[in-house]
Amino acid sequence: MPRPAPSGPALRxxxxxxxxxxxxxxxxxIWFTAKPEPKKFEARIEQATLQAEDCNIRQARAExxxxxxxxxxxxxxxxxxxxxxxxxxxxxxxxxxAAKAKAAPKRDTPAAPVKPAAxxxxxxxxxxxxxxxxxxxxxxxxxxxxxxxxxLETCIAMVEGSSECAAYKKYAxxxxxxxxxxxxxxxxxxxxxxM
Numbered sequence: 001m002p003r004p005a006p007s008g009p010a011l012r013x014x015x016x017x018x019x020x021x022x023x024x025x026x027x028x029x030i031w032f033t034a035k036p037e038p039k040k041f042e043a044r045i046e047q048a049t050l051q052a053e054d055c056n057i058r059q060a061r062a063e064x065x066x067x068x069x070x071x072x073x074x075x076x077x078x079x080x081x082x083x084x085x086x087x088x089x090x091x092x093x094x095x096x097x098a099a100k101a102k103a104a105p106k107r108d109t110p111a112a113p114v115k116p117a118a119x120x121x122x123x124x125x126x127x128x129x130x131x132x133x134x135x136x137x138x139x140x141x142x143x144x145x146x147x148x149x150x151x152l153e154t155c156i157a158m159v160e161g162s163s164e165c166a167a168y169k170k171y172a173x174x175x176x177x178x179x180x181x182x183x184x185x186x187x188x189x190x191x192x193x194x195m
Contacts, residue, residue, distance in 0.1 A: 041072040042181075045080050049177065052087035053170070055094070060084045075184045083177070090153065097157070129159045136168055143189070145176035 044067060052060035064080050132155040139148035152169035156162055175192065182194035189195070 041067055041070070041076055045072070045076055048080055049083045049087075052084045053173070055087070055091035057084060057088045057091060060087070079177070079180055079184070093157070129155045129162055129165060132158070133165065133168060136172065140168075140172055140175065143179070143192070145172045145179060148172040149176060 044063060048060045048063035048067075051057075051063070060080075061084060064077065064084060067080065068077055132151045136148040136151045136155070139145070139151065149169055149172040152165050152172060155165035156169065159165060178194065179189045182189045185194075187194050
């Protein structure tokens with residue numbers, strides 16, 4: 001006796017496991033090739049930061065736009081943008097100081113005699129700079145790189161062209177960037193190292 005035909009639409013065969021695995025492998029391959037690598041942007045970000053610190057703000061901003069178009073991470077873009085903004089304000093202060101120095105009128109009046117009892121301004125500025133460097137070193141040892149950088153910025157302004165203050169500031173700024181990068185990656189920053 002023949003079997004009765006089932007009523008309703010015919011049932012489809014289930015999709016086999018191997019097809020699911022193939023589809024999953026294809027999707028994973030697409031994701032890995034399309035996903036931007038955060039590490040490939042780090043060298044470009046570091047280079048743009050150095051350009052900004054050298055007062056090449058236009059080039060640094062152009063690189064920021066290029067990184068945005070290349071789909072760099074939001075944390076990376078924000079870190080670079082804040083570095084560029086900080087460098088731009090520091091460069092503007094340097095330009096303003098240089099413009100005031102050029103614009104200062106030269107007087108032909110004879111110089112007043114120097115009083116031997118008064119301390120030399122350079123000596124006072126040098127001592128203040130050494131005090132600021134010592135305070136900045138303590139801040140760096142405690143991991144407070146932002147406070148150290150601010151003190152060293154003051155030191156650079158006090159002693160025009162102080163290479164020692166500038167070198168310490170560059171170190172403090174680099175450590176601050178490394179700490180921010182470490183924390184943004186979800187890691188711990190201890191003893192000046194990313195763990």
